[in-house]
Amino acid sequence: MPDPAPPHMPAGDFRNLAAQTAAWLTGYWERVEHLPVRSLVQPGDILRALPEHAPETGQPLPATLFDDLDRIILPGLTHWQHPSFFAYFPSNISAPAIIGDLLSAGLGVQGMSWITSPACTELEMRVLDWLGEAIGLPNAFLFRGQGGAVIDGTASEAALGMLLAAKRRALRVFPRDGQRAAAQRLTIYTSTQSHSSIIKAAMIAGLALDAEDRKQLRLIETDSNYAMRPDALADAIRADLADGLIPTFISTTLGTTSSTANDPLDAIASAVRSTGATPWLHVDAAHSGAAFICPEHRAPLRGLEHFDSFAFNPHKWLLTNFDCNCLWTRSPRDLIDAMSITPEYLRNQATDSGAVVDYRDWHIPLGRRFRSLKLWLVMRHYGLEGLRAHIREDIALTQLFESLVRADSRFEVVTPRTVNLICFRLAPRPGENPAATDARNKALLDQVNATGMLYFTHTVLPGIGGAPPRYVLRMAIGGVRTEERHVREAWTAIASAAS
Numbered sequence: 275m276p277d278p279a280p281p282h283m284p285a286g287d288f289r290n291l292a293a294q295t296a297a298w299l300t301g302y303w304e305r306v307e308h309l310p311v312r313s314l315v316q317p318g319d320i321l322r323a324l325p326e327h328a329p330e331t332g333q334p335l336p337a338t339l340f341d342d343l344d345r346i347i348l349p350g351l352t353h354w355q356h357p358s359f360f361a362y363f364p365s366n367i368s369a370p371a372i373i374g375d376l377l378s379a380g381l382g383v384q385g386m387s388w389i390t391s392p393a394c395t396e397l398e399m400r401v402l403d404w405l406g407e408a409i410g411l412p413n414a415f416l417f418r419g420q421g422g423a424v425i426d427g428t429a430s431e432a433a434l435g436m437l438l439a440a441k442r443r444a445l446r447v448f449p450r451d452g453q454r455a456a457a458q459r460l461t462i463y464t465s466t467q468s469h470s471s472i473i474k475a476a477m478i479a480g481l482a483l484d485a486e487d488r489k490q491l492r493l494i495e496t497d498s499n500y501a502m503r504p505d506a507l508a509d510a511i512r513a514d515l516a517d518g519l520i521p522t523f524i525s526t527t528l529g530t531t532s533s534t535a536n537d538p539l540d541a542i543a544s545a546v547r548s549t550g551a552t553p554w555l556h557v558d559a560a561h562s563g564a565a566f567i568c569p570e571h572r573a574p575l576r577g578l579e580h581f582d583s584f585a586f587n588p589h590k591w592l593l594t595n596f597d598c599n600c601l602w603t604r605s606p607r608d609l610i611d612a613m614s615i616t617p618e619y620l621r622n623q624a625t626d627s628g629a630v631v632d633y634r635d636w637h638i639p640l641g642r643r644f645r646s647l648k649l650w651l652v653m654r655h656y657g658l659e660g661l662r663a664h665i666r667e668d669i670a671l672t673q674l675f676e677s678l679v680r681a682d683s684r685f686e687v688v689t690p691r692t693v694n695l696i697c698f699r700l701a702p703r704p705g706e707n708p709a710a711t712d713a714r715n716k717a718l719l720d721q722v723n724a725t726g727m728l729y730f731t732h733t734v735l736p737g738i739g740g741a742p743p744r745y746v747l748r749m750a751i752g753g754v755r756t757e758e759r760h761v762r763e764a765w766t767a768i769a770s771a772a773s
């Protein structure tokens with residue numbers, strides 16, 4: 275007997291199910307506020323609720339889909355879209371971005387080369403020029419200024435791509451048979467406060483054996499605001515040059531993960547110049563980059579004109595669903611040199627003409643989704659004014675939270691606020707040892723989070739001037755549904771749990 279025909283969903287059923295799904299989602303957004311922010315399930319609970327084997331015979335959807343979502347999936351979610359989610363960094367979504375993702379899925383385009391869908395490539399180029407201009411990047415980073423840009427999945431991928439481009443650029447000057455040996459002499463620099471993805475990139479690029487290996491990787495000390503110290507960077511570069519090493523890549527951060535500190539780009543560029551070295555200079559602005567849509571928050575960009583690349587994640591704080599990292603570089607040629615390989619089966623006239631962008635040469639994967647659709651719809655729907663209003667609203671709420679913390683003498687704000695994150699803690703009591711202060715703060719965090727009313731997280735920041743590291747509470751305010759009442763309620767919960 276021949277196999278039965280595959281039971282594809284009839285078009286009318288899809289139309290109905292899409293509408294039902296949209297209704298279920300909008301219902302979820304309305305009720306999410308009343309759910310515990312953090313999932314309360316135990317390890318294995320969700321696994322146990324799911325059948326051990328795939329169904330042999332399909333059942334046309336929705337069947338029990340919406341019941342299963344309510345019964346099995348929702349209890350296992352930490353609700354990142356809850357208005358009282360203040361943990362990590364936000365992971366914004368918006369209706370226009372969701373429609374963009376739906377369109378991307380429905381069009382089913384795989385945009386690896388220009389020829390496989392010119393619109394997928396050229397919309398991305400145009401939207402990235404729009405966004406680059408909108409956040410105040412130098413013209414040389416835009417396609418229209420002979421630079422270029424690409425949408426990656428994450429900031430981690432962007433940093434790895436830039437490290438590989440830097441490595442390629444540094445090795446290219448050696449004769450081919452000397453490049454392997456020279457690769458052992460390449461060095462990279464980032465601050466002690468930069469994101470772990472930079473060390474991971476070094477591991478993947480063959481410049482660190484593991485996360486602890488410092489033979490070719492330098493972690494540069496930070497100042498009392500947790501920003502990279504340009505003098506310490508210059509010292510490290512000079513020492514490496516004296517040892518015959520090749521300073522190749524520097525990853526700076528605007529908006530460090532722990533405390534949103536900004537490395538001083540201008541001073542870093544001059545410090546590097548003073549050494550005579552010419553490494554690739556990258557900016558990882560994964561979270562804080564969104565704030566540059568507002569001209570009044572662009573001061574940290576001073577000096578960017580001396581840098582080679584800049585990346586940030588609209589999927590954190592700019593209303594664009596995960597995943598969407600935007601990476602701009604003034605030297606796309608180096609990136610393409612590092613990534614390009616054209617097997618016969620991908621050859622085509624457009625590629626051979628050299629007149630088109632083939633994004634498969636701009637990152638690690640070959641295949642790619644039509645991610646620019648969601649960014650396009652976000653920018654069309656909100657306009658730059660609307661995006662600025664979103665950032666300004668969150669910063670105003672963060673200022674409110676900061677004023678509440680400062681007004682309570684039991685607490686202290688630990689680092690200067692740069693955007694929408696407050697690092698604070700219960701202040702040490704007279705004579706209290708640092709471990710006891712840390713323990714009180716940890717207990718406070720656990721107690722408040724256990725209520726399920728809100729969710730915030732912690733970090734540990736190095737002590738200043740020889741002091742021990744400090745356990746610090748982090749409150750990141752950037753949720754799409756977060757209103758003043760949620761911020762005030764969060765503070766009331768924290769202040770009343772404080773001893």
Ligand SMILES: Cc1ncc(COP(=O)(O)O)c(C=O)c1O
Binds near residue numbers: 363
């Ligand atoms: C400064 C910084 N860089 C990189 C990352 C990693 O982001 P992604 O998940 O996009 O790789 C983060 C994540 O929070 C971050 O804060």
